[in-house]
Amino acid sequence: MNQIILIFLGGGLGSLARYGAAKTFLKWSSVFPFGTLTANIIACLIMGFFTGWAALRPSESVTTYRAFIAVGFCGGFSTFSTFSNETILLIQNNRMTDALLNVFVSLTLCFGATIAGMWLGKYV
Template identity: 35%
Template sequence: MSYLYVAFGGALGSVLRYFLSLVIPKAAGFPWPTFVANILGCLCIGIFSGMFLKCGTLSPNLKLFLVTGFCGGFTTFSTFANENLALLQSGKIGMFIAYALASFVLGVAACAAGLYLMGFNR
């Protein structure tokens, strides 16, 4: 039964990520849709993790749905890696560095912000 929670959460996250790719343009060759999805996903996983730390009585199935399923389907490391490779192959070294560093730094900061919003300062 736990597979269904992951599957439904993943489906929801994947559809939302696809929606972002339709509404957020790739400006000047920068992969904004993936960038936004990954930063928002980091914020979400921080919030969800804080929620589960704070409320120990929440269902493990809800965690599977939100963290493993939704966040796993919404964020995408494989697309991130592929877009970085494309930037390198097209000679856009500066954009590659900016995208990789901004994704890492803002991703970690967003995850920390999510935990902070839930009352955790670790």
């Protein structure tokens, strides 16, 4: 299948998953951006898993999966622009502690999820 189509399909599914994450945590969105945090952690775990899995295979055999999973799905699902916007809005609303907490928790958990995914991809 053409890589453009795979990216398109993966991106559409990732965007729908992102919408689902946002809806799941909608009633808490005024407290903390849990939907964005959850989407980013899961996307990092998936990306890490794919990276670990792909490291054990010849590069030509992962091209199709990379287009669908890494570029398409994770690209549609992860939300760095939303994370940035929500953090800036917290700052503008004089919620500096929440803004710093969002940055710290997001980076810590997303890096951790990526590392965990890489490990799982290599050993599962």
